[in-house]
Amino acid sequence: MAADAIIRVENFTAAYDGKTVIDDISFEVNRGEVFVILGGSGCGKSTLLKHMIGLYPPYRGRIFIEGKDIAAASGAERLAILKRIGVMYQMGALFGSMTLLENVRLPLEEYTELPPDAMDAIARMKLQLVSMKGTEEQMPSEISGGMKKRAAIARAMALDPQILFLDEPSAGLDPITSAELDGLIQKLAKSLGITFVVVTHELPSIFSIADRVIMLDKRVKKIVAMGKPAELRDHSDNPWVRQFFNREAEAVNAG
Amino acid sequence: MSAALELRDEGDTLLFVLSGRLDAESTGRLWTEAFEGLDRKKPRRAAVDASAVDYCDGSGIGLLVELRRRQGQEIEVRGLAPQFKSLLDLFPFDTKEAPAPERRRLSVTVEIGRGTSHILSDLRKQVAFTGELLVNLGHALRHPRDVRWRDALAVADAAGVNALPIISLMGFLIGLILAFQSAIPLKQFGAELYVADLVAISVVRELGPLMTAILLAGRSGSAFAAEIGTMKVNEEIDALTTMGLTPVRFLVLPRILAGIVVAPLLTLYFNLVSLVGAAVVVMSFGYPVVTYNNQVVHALTLTAVMSGLVKSFVFGVIIAGVGCQRGLTTGTGAIAVGVSTTRSVVAGILLTILVDGVFSVVYYAVGI
Numbered sequence: 001m002a003a004d005a006i007i008r009v010e011n012f013t014a015a016y017d018g019k020t021v022i023d024d025i026s027f028e029v030n031r032g033e034v035f036v037i038l039g040g041s042g043c044g045k046s047t048l049l050k051h052m053i054g055l056y057p058p059y060r061g062r063i064f065i066e067g068k069d070i071a072a073a074s075g076a077e078r079l080a081i082l083k084r085i086g087v088m089y090q091m092g093a094l095f096g097s098m099t100l101l102e103n104v105r106l107p108l109e110e111y112t113e114l115p116p117d118a119m120d121a122i123a124r125m126k127l128q129l130v131s132m133k134g135t136e137e138q139m140p141s142e143i144s145g146g147m148k149k150r151a152a153i154a155r156a157m158a159l160d161p162q163i164l165f166l167d168e169p170s171a172g173l174d175p176i177t178s179a180e181l182d183g184l185i186q187k188l189a190k191s192l193g194i195t196f197v198v199v200t201h202e203l204p205s206i207f208s209i210a211d212r213v214i215m216l217d218k219r220v221k222k223i224v225a226m227g228k229p230a231e232l233r234d235h236s237d238n239p240w241v242r243q244f245f246n247r248e249a250e251a252v253n254a255g
Numbered sequence: 256m257s258a259a260l261e262l263r264d265e266g267d268t269l270l271f272v273l274s275g276r277l278d279a280e281s282t283g284r285l286w287t288e289a290f291e292g293l294d295r296k297k298p299r300r301a302a303v304d305a306s307a308v309d310y311c312d313g314s315g316i317g318l319l320v321e322l323r324r325r326q327g328q329e330i331e332v333r334g335l336a337p338q339f340k341s342l343l344d345l346f347p348f349d350t351k352e353a354p355a356p357e358r359r360r361l362s363v364t365v366e367i368g369r370g371t372s373h374i375l376s377d378l379r380k381q382v383a384f385t386g387e388l389l390v391n392l393g394h395a396l397r398h399p400r401d402v403r404w405r406d407a408l409a410v411a412d413a414a415g416v417n418a419l420p421i422i423s424l425m426g427f428l429i430g431l432i433l434a435f436q437s438a439i440p441l442k443q444f445g446a447e448l449y450v451a452d453l454v455a456i457s458v459v460r461e462l463g464p465l466m467t468a469i470l471l472a473g474r475s476g477s478a479f480a481a482e483i484g485t486m487k488v489n490e491e492i493d494a495l496t497t498m499g500l501t502p503v504r505f506l507v508l509p510r511i512l513a514g515i516v517v518a519p520l521l522t523l524y525f526n527l528v529s530l531v532g533a534a535v536v537v538m539s540f541g542y543p544v545v546t547y548n549n550q551v552v553h554a555l556t557l558t559a560v561m562s563g564l565v566k567s568f569v570f571g572v573i574i575a576g577v578g579c580q581r582g583l584t585t586g587t588g589a590i591a592v593g594v595s596t597t598r599s600v601v602a603g604i605l606l607t608i609l610v611d612g613v614f615s616v617v618y619y620a621v622g623i
Contacts (some may be wrong), residue, residue, distance in 0.1 A: 050493070082498065082499035083499060087494065089490040089493060091490065093490040093494040095486075096485075
C-alpha cells in the first residue's frame, strides 16, 4: 500500500510453551492511520500487541518500529524506540500508589530535564487533552473504568510518542463512554497525527475509528482479512469475515 | 409434595415411574435409588414414565439425562408435560458422548521430571534476577542520582519505623524469657549475675539478627511480594517496561536499599530492648543496674556486635530480594499473588537460616 510504513511486521510467529498462537504473519502500519487488530477471543490479538511493543521477543520473524528491530535493540537504542511509543493497557495499569498527575508526570521525570513546575504543567495539559481536567490529585482507585483508560492514554502520551498502542479500549465500558473514547481517538489521530494501533472486537468502534483493519483467526492462526472495515463487510471473499462483520453489524443496526 | 420412584419390569425394559415434584431437594433422594436399581437389574432397555410428574427443574432433567448416559442409549420418556419436555430437548442424546472426563493421572516419572524442570527454571530465574540486581546496584553506586530515593525512604518508613512497636515487644519479651530460663540453672551455682553475659552474647550474636530477619520477612518481604505481584497482575509491570523503566531499577532497588538500611538498625534496636528485658530480671534478683550494666559491657566486644550487624545486613538484602523476586515472578490472577506472598516468607526465612548457618561456620573458622 502506501510507502510510508511506520511499523513493519515480517514473517512473525508467536508461541507460548511450544504452542503456536500466531503463525507467520506479515503486515505494515502506515504513518498517521488508525490501525485495528481484530478477531474473536483467544485469537492472539493481545499477544500480537505485546510483541509489537517489545514485551516478548518473537518466536520467529521480526518487528520494526520506524525501521528499527525492537526485539534486537537493547540499551539506549531500545530506550529510543520505547520513547517513540505509548501503550494503554486493558485496565489502564495506572500506578496505584501515585495520583493521576504523578502517573502522567512519571515519564517526564525519568526522561527529561524539565523543571518540576514545567513537568506539572505538561502533565496537566495531557490530562486536559483527554478531558480529565480537575482530577489531577485523585488516586487511580477513586475513578471509574472509563476515566482510568483516558488517564492511561494521557500517561502514554506524556513523551509525545509517534505511535499509541491501545489494548481493548472499549472493553468493559458502557456504549456512551465507549463512544466518547472513540471520539477521543479520532480527535488525537487528526489533531496530533499520532498513529494508532488498536486491539478490539467491538464492531461499532471498528467502524467509527478504523482506517484499516487486520483480522486474525484462531483456527488458522493467520491474518484472514486486511483492508477497510466497510469494504470487508461488503466485498470480502472470505465468507467467515463477511459473516463476522455483517451479522454483528445487523444486530447493531437493529438495536 | 415430594417425589417418588417406582421400578417396574416390562419384559426386557426397566420402567422408572416418577411422580410428584422433581426439584433439587427431592431428586437428590431419588438419584441413588434410581441408579442402584439400574445397576442391579442391568436391563436391556430403560424407559421413564413421567406422566405423574407435576414439576420438574434442572435437577429432574439431570436425572433423566444421566439415566440415558449410563444406559448408553436413548430412553423413552413417556408422558412428560410439554413445558418440561422442552427442557429435556436442550440436551439431545449423543451416542459419541464421551464418558465423564476422568482426571488424568500422571506417572511418578513424569511428575518427578516436571518438578525438576520447574525447580531448574525457578533457579534460572533467581540467578538472572540476582545478576540484574547486581548490575543495577553497581549502576546505583556510580550514579546515585538515578536511584528513586523518595520510594526508598517511604519503604524504609513502612518496613522500619512502623515495625518498632512489634520489635520492642518481641525484643523485650525475648530478653525477659531468656533471662528467666537461664537463671534457673545458673542459680544452682550462685551465678545468676552471669545471666547478663548469656543474654547479651546470645542476643547480640544470634537472636537479634535472626528474630529481626524473621519479623522483616513476615512484615515486609511479604508486603513487597504482594505489592509487586499485584502490579504484575494489573499489567503495571508491563507498563513500566514499555516506558523503558526496568522494574528492577524502579521497584526492586529502592526496596533492597531500604532493607539494607533497616535490617541492621532494627537489629540494633532489638538488641537494646532485649537487654532492657534481661535487666528487669537481673534487677529482680537484687542486683543494681550498674552491676548489670558493667557485666554486659564486659561481656560484649565490638567484634560481637559487628558480627551480628554484618549478618543482619545480609539478611536484609536476602529478605527484600526474595520478596521482590517472588513478586516479579507472579503468574496471573489473585491466587498467584497469594502464592507469591507465601513463597516470599517461606523462602526468605529458609534462606536466612541457611545463610546464618554459613555465617556461624565462617565465624567459627576465623575465630570471631
